[in-house]
Amino acid sequence: xxRSHALPxxxxxxxxxxxxxxVQAAATGVAVLKGLxxxxxxxxxxxxxxxxxxxxxxVHRYLQSLVEEGLVAQDPSSQHYYLGPEAIQIGIAAMRQxxxxxxxxxxxxxxxxxxxxxCFIAVMGNKGPTIVRFEEPGLPVTVxxxxxxxxxxxxxxxxxxxxxxADDSRVEAMAREELASATPEQxxxxxxxxxxxxxxxxxxxxxxxxxRDVYLQGISAVAAPLYDHSGRVRAVLTxxxxxxxxxxxxxxxxxxxxxxxxxxxxxxxxxxx
Amino acid sequence: xxRSHALPxxxxxxxxxxxxxxVQAAATGVAVLKGLxxxxxxxxxxxxxxxxxxxxxxVHRYLQSLVEEGLVAQDPSSQHYYLGPEAIQIGIAAMRQxxxxxxxxxxxxxxxxxxxxxCFIAVMGNKGPTIVRFEEPGLPVTVxxxxxxxxxxxxxxxxxxxxxxADDSRVEAMAREELASATPEQxxxxxxxxxxxxxxxxxxxxxxxxxRDVYLQGISAVAAPLYDHSGRVRAVLTxxxxxxxxxxxxxxxxxxxxxxxxxxxxxxxxxxx
Numbered sequence: 001x002x003r004s005h006a007l008p009x010x011x012x013x014x015x016x017x018x019x020x021x022x023v024q025a026a027a028t029g030v031a032v033l034k035g036l037x038x039x040x041x042x043x044x045x046x047x048x049x050x051x052x053x054x055x056x057x058x059v060h061r062y063l064q065s066l067v068e069e070g071l072v073a074q075d076p077s078s079q080h081y082y083l084g085p086e087a088i089q090i091g092i093a094a095m096r097q098x099x100x101x102x103x104x105x106x107x108x109x110x111x112x113x114x115x116x117x118x119c120f121i122a123v124m125g126n127k128g129p130t131i132v133r134f135e136e137p138g139l140p141v142t143v144x145x146x147x148x149x150x151x152x153x154x155x156x157x158x159x160x161x162x163x164x165x166a167d168d169s170r171v172e173a174m175a176r177e178e179l180a181s182a183t184p185e186q187x188x189x190x191x192x193x194x195x196x197x198x199x200x201x202x203x204x205x206x207x208x209x210x211x212r213d214v215y216l217q218g219i220s221a222v223a224a225p226l227y228d229h230s231g232r233v234r235a236v237l238t239x240x241x242x243x244x245x246x247x248x249x250x251x252x253x254x255x256x257x258x259x260x261x262x263x264x265x266x267x268x269x270x271x272x273x
Numbered sequence: 274x275x276r277s278h279a280l281p282x283x284x285x286x287x288x289x290x291x292x293x294x295x296v297q298a299a300a301t302g303v304a305v306l307k308g309l310x311x312x313x314x315x316x317x318x319x320x321x322x323x324x325x326x327x328x329x330x331x332v333h334r335y336l337q338s339l340v341e342e343g344l345v346a347q348d349p350s351s352q353h354y355y356l357g358p359e360a361i362q363i364g365i366a367a368m369r370q371x372x373x374x375x376x377x378x379x380x381x382x383x384x385x386x387x388x389x390x391x392c393f394i395a396v397m398g399n400k401g402p403t404i405v406r407f408e409e410p411g412l413p414v415t416v417x418x419x420x421x422x423x424x425x426x427x428x429x430x431x432x433x434x435x436x437x438x439a440d441d442s443r444v445e446a447m448a449r450e451e452l453a454s455a456t457p458e459q460x461x462x463x464x465x466x467x468x469x470x471x472x473x474x475x476x477x478x479x480x481x482x483x484x485r486d487v488y489l490q491g492i493s494a495v496a497a498p499l500y501d502h503s504g505r506v507r508a509v510l511t512x513x514x515x516x517x518x519x520x521x522x523x524x525x526x527x528x529x530x531x532x533x534x535x536x537x538x539x540x541x542x543x544x545x546x
Contacts, residue, residue, distance in 0.1 A: 027342060028299060030306075036366070065300045071307075084367065090363065091364005098358075
């Protein structure tokens with residue numbers, strides 16, 4: 001059978017082009033919506049057209065369509081356009097879908113591959129910071145963690161991030177409880193006058209927690225927060241390894257990569273720094 | 274000069290039609306977004322196409338465009354589509370724009386015209402329920418209110434709506450303070466055993482507050498809450514008049530019209546009952 005070398009049937013082309021134009025138009029409608037959102041949700045036609053780099057006449061046509069769909073409304077006194085009730089509903093549905101586990105999974109995979117370290121995501125459970133997902137590198141010997149493990153509030157890097165950055169009364173209560181039942185050796189690792197306050201200060205100034213041989217002898221870890229749209233810490237991303245082969249310094253490559261990944265996952269959750 | 278009776282130049286028609294098609298396409302893109310929002314922000318292509326009554330192929334093209342714009346994302350494991358970070362940002366901007374005053378202004382105008390009653394919008398100020406906007410009917414004699422006036426928490430219809438339905442610790446504190454400094458005559462109007470609890474029960478069962486000669490002799494009023502997207506009471510809409518000519522019963526035409534307007538204004542603020 002002879003192989004055909006013909007180009008795609010030309011008769012298809014107008015249909016394909018028309019489809020592409022329609023999809024392009026849909027993208028323009030969405031761009032108008034995003035433009036209004038960037039202008040804090042409210043703008044004059046002139047300001048919005050300038051922001052989008054489009055003619056006011058064109059932007060006006062798309063706005064009419066968005067007004068009909070309830071995503072945009074027009075203030076009768078100022079004539080300004082603003083994001084309307086349907087935009088609120090879409091935002092609420094999007095916030096409900098924002099899942100820290102899903103947002104941070106690609107980060108786990110990238111950290112494992114790039115840095116060959118064990119890394120995990122922890123959320124605040126009712127017993128304390130709890131590991132919910134982890135990745136380990138394909139090395140012969142690795143430091144392992146277990147899904148479901150509850151970590152220390154005061155002596156793990158993960159716990160310290162929650163302690164310093166989560167606005168949660170349970171966190172404070174759990175930290176005080178751990179402090180009360182700490183051994184003299186554990187207490188020695190903390191500031192004698194203001195143990196919780198100093199831990200918080202340190203984490204807040206770095207934006208992350210870095211520990212070396214604190215929780216477990218021979219183990220170091222760095223941990224960074226995942227924020228959501230409201231600025232709340234929803235989860236903590238942690239990388240750990242054997243102290244000898246793991247650079248836990250805040251300026252080291254592991255901490256820096258972790259910070260970049262935590263910011264990217266936070267952006268997926270709707271966080272704007 | 275002879276007047277032209279010519280029809281619009283036919284040469285314009287294709288351009289106009291093409292424009293209309295593009296705007297129609299933008300509306301389709303927005304409809305896909307709204308469809309995903311109705312399905313709680315997450316759905317398979319099949320489910321979304323069924324919800325929209327469109328072919329999966331067409332919905333898929335629009336989804337690709339929404340994915341490119343960051344409004345929608347696709348879960349790599351389930352292949353489901355869900356509302357993404359840009360949708361959160363649009364929702365946040367829309368929530369910031371949701372203004373109870375602007376949402377309820379059309380209601381004030383309609384109530385004044387349809388019922389010929391004085392009506393106002395009050396918000397919770399730092400001294401108590403505060404009138405921020407009012408409309409009075411064009412009658413020779415009307416009951417008047419003043420912008421900036423602070424109303425009683427316990428003896429005004431407006432205050433009772435905040436007391437019963439606003440989840441705000443200041444409201445409780447102000448109500449207790451008023452109760453403590455009430456005259457024996459004022460106390461007599463309330464339940465002797467559980468004055469605040471009974472007031473709350475009454476308003477909650479009606480969904481509004483109706484008073485007659487309680488705050489001021491000869492004045493009756495009905496008040497209903499304006500809820501926002503989170504279910505919080507953002508403002509209260511109140512109608513009032515001289516008791517003789519004002520039907521303050523919960524089933525009367527004024528209370529019923531007020532309830533309809535309060536629900537409509539709440540919907541504009543993103544409230545879904």
